[in-house]
Amino acid sequence: MAADFAHRAHDALNNPQLRRNFRRAMDGLMAKRAVQFADQGDWTKLRARGAAIKARALARLPDLLEEFERKATANGIHVHWAETTADANRIVLEILTAHDAKRVIKGKSMVSEEMHLNAHLHAHGIAAVESDLGEYIIQLAGEAPSHIVMPCIHKDKGEIAQLFTDNIKDQPYTEDVDALTAAARTVLRQQFAAADAGLSGANFLVAETGSLVLIENEGNGRLSTTLPPLHIAVTGIEKLVEKLDDVAPLLALLPRSATGQPITTYVNMITGSRKTEELDGPRQVHLVLLDNGRSRVYADAQLRDTLRCIRCGACMNHCPVYARVGGHTYGSVYPGPIGKILTPQLAGLDCAGDLPHASTLCNACVEVCPVQIPIADILVRLRTEAAEPSASPAVKGGGGGGSVVENTVWRGWTAMHANPAAYALATRALALLGNFIPAAAPLLKQWTTMRSKPKFAGKSLHQLARDKGFDHE
Amino acid sequence: MSDARAAILSRLRAAPQLAPPEYPDWQPPRFGNRLERFRIMLEAVHGEVYEVAADQWRERLRAILSAKGVNKVMAAPHLGVDWPEILAYDRPVEDLKELLVDGIDAAVTTTRGAIAETGTLVLWPDVDEPRLLSLLPPIHVALLNQADIADTLAEMMTAQNWAATMPTNVLLISGPSKTADIEQTLAYGVHGPKQLIVLVLQS
C-alpha cells in the first residue's frame, strides 16, 4: 500500500467497485439519519445536551475516573489502567494467561483495533475470533475495518460469498444474505460455546454507578459479555459520563446518527460480575482503561474537544472525501473526519501529519456531529501545528508532516499580503503574465492534472472594481 | 500498573481546568397513546405485538407457540406456562450450555416494562430469568404489562431511581437480533433470537 494519503487516495479513486460500494452505503446512511432528525428544533436541543454531557464529563474527568473505579470495584469489576497500547495488550494477555484461556470470542471494539490486540494474542498462542458479522468477514479476509460502525462496508456480497465458500467447511457459494448470515451464526455459536473468555469494548462508562454500557444489533456483544466465564472490556479513558441519566440523551443520539435507527436492538448495561446466586454471566469482569495519548490531548483546551467523540461514524458517512476514497485510504484505525483529527493527535503529526490535509473543510462533519465537535477548526489547528508548532504540550510531533515547498509558498503568500506594494506588484504581474505560465509548471501541475488551468483576466479584481467606479477600498 | 494510574491521573489533573457547562434545556418527548407508539416502533423493526387480557395470556401463548411449530420451551416455573415440553433455567449456565446453545426452540420471559418512544422492552435478568434466556433460543416471547409502558428511557430511569438500584445486568431489547453488515441488507437472527413476540397484558 502506498505510503501517504495522496497516493493511496489515487489508487482508491481508480477502483470503481470500491467507489460503488461506498457511494451506495453512504447515500443510504445519510438518508436514514436525515429521517431521524427531521425536526431541526429537536435535533438542535438534543445535540446541545449531548455535547454538554460529554464536555461536563471531560471537565471532571480525573475525578470521574476515580469515582468510576471505586464503584466498579465495589461491584466486583477489576479495573486496570494502561498508558500505552503495549501496556493494554500486556494486561489483557496476563489476565487470559492467569485463567489459562486459549480461545477468546470478541464483540466489536475499536479500541481493541487501536491496540492490534488480535495480532498480539495470536503471537502468544491465543486465538481471538471476531463475532460481529462485519468484523468476522474482514477477519476472514485478513483486512482492517474500513468504517468504525460498519467494518466491512467496502465489500459487496459477491466478495463475501466467495470468502465464506473458501473459509467455511461445506459452505456452498451463495449470495443470499439470509443464508450467509445463517452460516455465520452456526459457525460462531460453536465458537461462543467453546470460548474461555469474551472480549468487548464499551460505549459509555457511568461514574455514578460503575456501569459499562454497550450497544449493538446482533447479540454477539451480549453473548461475548455473558456466556464465557471471563469478560474483559477494553476502552478509552474518555468514555466516562457522570450520571446514569446522561445515558438516555446519548442513546437518543448515537444510533440515530450512526445508522438511522431510533435505538439499537440491544443496550447492555453491565454493573458487576456474576453474583453467587445468579446462574449466568462471567464470574470475573475486567476493564482496561486505555490512555494512549488521550491524557496528552486533554492538556489543550481546544484539542480536548476531540475526546467528546462517541464514535457514531456520522462524520465519515457525510464526508465527501471519505465517500470517495473509503476507510482504508486513511491508513489508520479511525478513518474519516474523526480519524483525521484523532490519529495525528494520538500517533503524532510527524507520523500522520498528512491526514488533516485530506479535507476540503466543507463542514459537513461539523453539521452532523451529535456532540458538536468543531472538527474543521481542529483540522486547521493541526495543519498549523504541523507547519509552525505552538508550545502546546498536547501536540505530538508538531512541525512534522508539513512540506518545505508548501511552507515556503505560504510564507511568500503571507509576505505578499502584508505589504500593499508587493501585493499590487504581484497581482499586476499575474494579470499580465499569468496566462503564459504553462499548466504543467511545477506547483501548478498537481492542480491542473484534474482541472483546467484558470484563465487570468487582464486586470486584477481591484482594478476591475475601480474601473466600475468602486473606489472605496 | 498503579504507576500508569498515577501517571494518567496526574497528567489529567495538570491540564487546564475548564468549568463544566450547564445542562442545556432538553425534555424527553411524551406520547398520547403509549401502547400505540410502542407497537408501531416495535413492529417497524420486525417485532410482533399481541394484546391479550391478563387472565388469558397462557391460552394465547399456547396458540402462538403451536402455530410456530415449537417443541422445547424454556420459562420460569412460577409463570405456569402451559406447554408439553417445558424446561426451566434452574442450573448454572455451565451445566445447561449445550441445551441452551442449540436445544431450546423458544423462551418466555417477563419484562420490567417498556419504552414507547423506541419500542423497547426493559429486562432486569435475575435468578428466575437469567441473562441468556432472552438471547440464546431462536424465539423470545416477552410478557409485558400494559401499565408498565413508559414514554421514554429518561423518564423510566428517573422515576424508578435506577441509579441507586442497578442490578448486575440491565437489558433494553428493541426487536429480534439483526445485522446489516452485508450490503446494508437486513437479516434477522444473526446471533440472538430471530423472532421477538410481545404479549401485552391488559388489566
Ligand code: SF4
Ligand atoms: S466526531 Fe462526531 S460525528 Fe464523528 S464519530 Fe465522533 S461523535 Fe460521531
